[in-house]
Amino acid sequence: MxxxxxxxxxxxxxxxxxxxxxxxxxxxxxxxxxxxxxxxxxxxxxxxxxxxxxxxxxxxxxxxxxxxxxxxxxxxxxxxxxxxxxxxxxxxxxxxxxxxxxxxxxxxxxxxxxxxxxxxxxxxxxxxxxxxxxxxxxxxxxxxxxxxxxxxxxxxxxxxxxxxxxxxxxxxxxxxxxxxxxxxxxxxxxxxxxxxxxxxxxxxxxxxxxxxxxxxxxxxxxxxxxxxxxxxxxxxxxxxxxxxxxxxxxxxxxxxxxxxxxxxxxRNAPAPQVRVASQKLADGVWYIGGGSHNSVAVEFKDYVALIEAPLDDARTNAAIAETHKLIPNKPIRYVVNTHHHWDHLGGIRAAVAEGATIVADDRDRDFYRNVVLAPQPRSLSPDRLSQFPFAATGPGTLALQTFTDRATIGDETRVLELYHVEGLNHATDMLVAYLPQSKILVNADLYSPPPAGGNLQNVGENAVVLFNNIKRLKLDVAQHVPIHGNPGPQADFERIVGPVAARSRPTGDGG
Ligand SMILES: [Zn+2]
CATH class of the missing domain: 2.50.20.10 (Lipoprotein localisation LolA/LolB/LppX)
Incomplete structure (x- = not known):
């Protein structure tokens, strides 16, 4: 045979x-x-x-x-x-x-x-x-x-x-x-x-x-x-x-x-569980932490945008539930995905099942539409999206919005700006999210602030790239909110990363 x-x-x-x-x-x-x-x-x-x-x-x-x-x-x-x-x-x-x-x-x-x-x-x-x-x-x-x-x-x-x-x-x-x-x-x-x-x-x-x-x-x-x-x-x-x-x-x-x-x-370590701890960062802006990967919820007049749907269904569903608790009676219309690495991508299916539109870099379009958000065999671990009938209707039917250089979400109450990060070796599709009213900058994998006034063990090239992009985009940042770790002030970022960025700036094209 x-x-x-x-x-x-x-x-x-x-x-x-x-x-x-x-x-x-x-x-x-x-x-x-x-x-x-x-x-x-x-x-x-x-x-x-x-x-x-x-x-x-x-x-x-x-x-x-x-x-x-x-x-x-x-x-x-x-x-x-x-x-x-x-x-x-x-x-x-x-x-x-x-x-x-x-x-x-x-x-x-x-x-x-x-x-x-x-x-x-x-x-x-x-x-x-x-x-x-x-x-x-x-x-x-x-x-x-x-x-x-x-x-x-x-x-x-x-x-x-x-x-x-x-x-x-x-x-x-x-x-x-x-x-x-x-x-x-x-x-x-x-x-x-x-x-x-x-x-x-x-x-x-x-x-x-x-x-x-x-x-x-x-x-x-x-x-x-x-x-x-x-x-x-x-x-x-x-x-x-x-x-x-x-x-x-x-x-x-x-x-x-x-x-x-x-x-x-x-042997005595607690069983893995999804833990969520949130805090208000500014008017209409909440940090949703408590695990290895955070999200940030941003409130608008009629809807909410969630920055990052990390890890898997369990983590992202918990972040979604916390968002509804903090901001009741408004739909999560957008979920911003910082980049395609699997630990930052594993929750976008839950976000789609929630009814949100995924916002990501245009370089992600084919992979997300044809593989991640497409109907997939999921017999080993069915997820929230795989239970939806529309998950079986074929690629291209799911809500995905992409951009190349910059995008804006917002209304008369608040604005959320998304910028492509240039010059990064970590991922070609990386974005940062900026809130001009509160001067908050959200990043993934680029800079995790130390405790206020402290130092980093070493300043990686990703932090230098973030520094250069903030200058290039002329962003007026007061606070850094990382997907990994805790928020910290721009003063620390300037003090810690600034001197390293000054030393490593390439000559000729001005960086
Ligand atoms: Zn990454």
Whole structure:
């Protein structure tokens, strides 16, 4: 039977027969034997390669910024469902775009607990990361075989691949809500895993991991010495994004050091919850904080504009609810999106479901209209917009207004000005929002003020770009309101960023 990739997944349930289940069991047993999976209790491997910053591209829908990974090491302990990974990146060689380029990253997961190490080497709870990290254990080379055998629901299909002109055996199974598929080569080694993971921006987002260059690593086990991963394939966004690529130089199985103890502060960390704390900044202007990403609500005569719909449905719905509490009986007509990075974009679907028009840079138009706001498969994590009938009526029907240099929202009571930020390496579509009456400037990812009168540890290039844009646009700013962090006065900004901007101003064109 020749069936093309894509159609098979929709019809696979109808294809299960006792014979196919038997066939799946024998393929899995052969793979288990070839890879030594059942005998692998833990694995430790190391190497080097490339890593990317998901959802942090410079161009909307562009490739994710890449950084050379000068070292990578990981351990997985299957019994305790725990894993650790540690990598160093060459920060100076990171491509433009977003993402925190820390020289060294150490991530952990153990069951429902996830954490990393902060700059001081102390454990920092990351409860929202546990699900993905556990999932990566499930789709690791030996983890896949263990999970497929344990599932009891594995099926096998012949799948024809145009690019190979070849028919390949594909094992599929479900683990909880996840559908996972794997392909095997003639030696019964797992060569490719394709699965889906929920993303607030992309919906059911494909994850693809290729395992090649299998070698004996002792104990009757083999391990792939080349691991290459993609994320972000989408029916309307052909071609996924490179995620990471690791050339393994050393791998060992059944290593005692793989067992991990959950630190006390991680075990006792509160469950993740959406917290909103608002404060009035000026007449008709409210800061909606309480989390890692803020919003700002601006009141007009007949409606409200909300600046930023960050993270996901939960965060943005909470910001919307707070806005209605602060400004009752007025619709949220506009939601301003500062730029396309996924942590700032994940709530625009909730904003559309609320009935708002999204206002963004014109560079975002195609990606937002054709992918983010288009009807998407969202079976893994349905959101507010996916429940609306109009979400299934096709691209172009949703409210999106874009601009190139500047735009104004307002009436006789108040004005909100939006300006494109020039000269930025963080994102090509960045805007800042300015309120001339209250002299408030709202920025994302450019400048987070220190406590009043304080200093920043270092002044980044984004703050200098903000400084130059304020001068270029001749904005009379009194207060900076960041999407990350707390408001601060312009006097501090001038004192802290001014001298750095003066030193770094390019010669010749006057900056
Ligand atoms: Zn950003």
């Amino acid at each position: 020749k069936i093309r990739l894509g159609t098979l997944l929709l019809t696979s349930a109808a294809l299960i027969s006792p014979a196919a289940a038997q066939d799946a069991a024998s393929v899995l047993q052969a793979a288990d034997k070839a890879m030594g999976a059942s005998a692998v209790k833990s694995v430790a491997y190391s190497g080097a390669g490339t890593m990317r910053y998901p959802g942090q591209s410079y161009e909307p829908n562009g490739d994710w910024p890449r950084a050379p990974m000068t070292s990578y090491s990981a351990t997985i302990d299957y019994g305790s469902k725990s894993a650790k990974e540690e990598y160093a990146v060459d920060v100076a060689k990171k491509e433009r775009g977003g993402g925190l380029a820390a020289p060294r990253t150490t991530n952990f997961v153990s069951g429902n607990y996830a954490w990393n190490l902060n700059a001081q080497g102390q454990p920092n709870p990351q409860p929202t990361q546990a699900e993905l990290r556990e999932f990566i254990i499930t789709i690791s080379p030996h983890g896949f075989i263990k999970a497929a055998l344990a599932s009891g629901n594995a099926t096998i299909e012949d799948r024809y691949f145009n690019r190979l002109d070849q028919t390949v055996k594909v094992i599929g199974f479900t683990a909880g809500k996840y559908r996972i598929t794997g392909e095997f080569d003639k030696d019964n080694l797992l060569t490719r895993v394709v699965t889906w993971f929920p993303s607030p921006v992309m919906g059911d987002m494909a994850i693809e991991v290729r395992y090649t260059d299998w070698k004996d690593v002792g104990g009757g086990a083999k391990f792939p010495f080349h691991i290459h991963a993609h994320q972000g394939d989408h029916p309307l966004n052909t071609g996924g994004r490179n995620w990471f690529d690791i050339r393994v130089t050393d791998a060992k199985v059944n290593v005692p050091e793989a067992a991990i103890t959950v630190p006390e502060n991680v």
